[in-house]
Amino acid sequence: MTDTSKYKNITVTHKTYDDLDILRDKVLDPNLKLSRSQAVTYLVNEKKLNLMVKHMEKTKHKVICPECKGNGYIRVPYEQAREEVTARCDTCDCEGELTLTEEDFIDQIDKPN
Numbered sequence: 001m002t003d004t005s006k007y008k009n010i011t012v013t014h015k016t017y018d019d020l021d022i023l024r025d026k027v028l029d030p031n032l033k034l035s036r037s038q039a040v041t042y043l044v045n046e047k048k049l050n051l052m053v054k055h056m057e058k059t060k061h062k063v064i065c066p067e068c069k070g071n072g073y074i075r076v077p078y079e080q081a082r083e084e085v086t087a088r089c090d091t092c093d094c095e096g097e098l099t100l101t102e103e104d105f106i107d108q109i110d111k112p113n
Contacts (some may be wrong), residue, residue, distance in 0.1 A: 010040075017036075020036055020039055020040065021036070023039060023043070024036065024038075024039035028042060028043075060099050060100065060101060061099070061100045061101075062097050062098070062099055062100075063097060063098050063100060064096065064097055064098075065089060065091055065092035065095070065096055065097055065098055066091075067089050067090075067091040067092065068089035068091070068092060068096060070096040070097065071089070071096060072088070072089055072092065072094040072095060072096040073086045073087065073088060073089055073094065074086065074087055074088075074089050
């Protein structure tokens with residue numbers, strides 16, 4: 001008897017059933033002999049992965065610029081200019097914040113201080 005806590009059943013049309021056979025035999029990997037259940041799992045996981053990648057590409061995060069601490073300008077040390085001077089922050093282009101992709105944001109978090 002099937003373990004209902006681990007598996008569920010779906011109903012598909014005859015055409016979908018036939019298309020799944022074509023996909024699993026010719027398209028997915030002809031060297032692998034996948035069951036219909038394995039083929040459905042493979043296709044669902046592949047689609048899910050594609051959606052996650054697209055979402056990660058679109059996701060942007062705004063973080064405070066670590067160079068100017070969100071001010072947009074940095075103070076030039078007195079020893080270099082011999083007077084009190086502020087300069088534009090080139091890291092954030094005077095915005096005070098950076099826009100990072102999901103990948104860069106994760107790298108920034110994982111980076112040890």
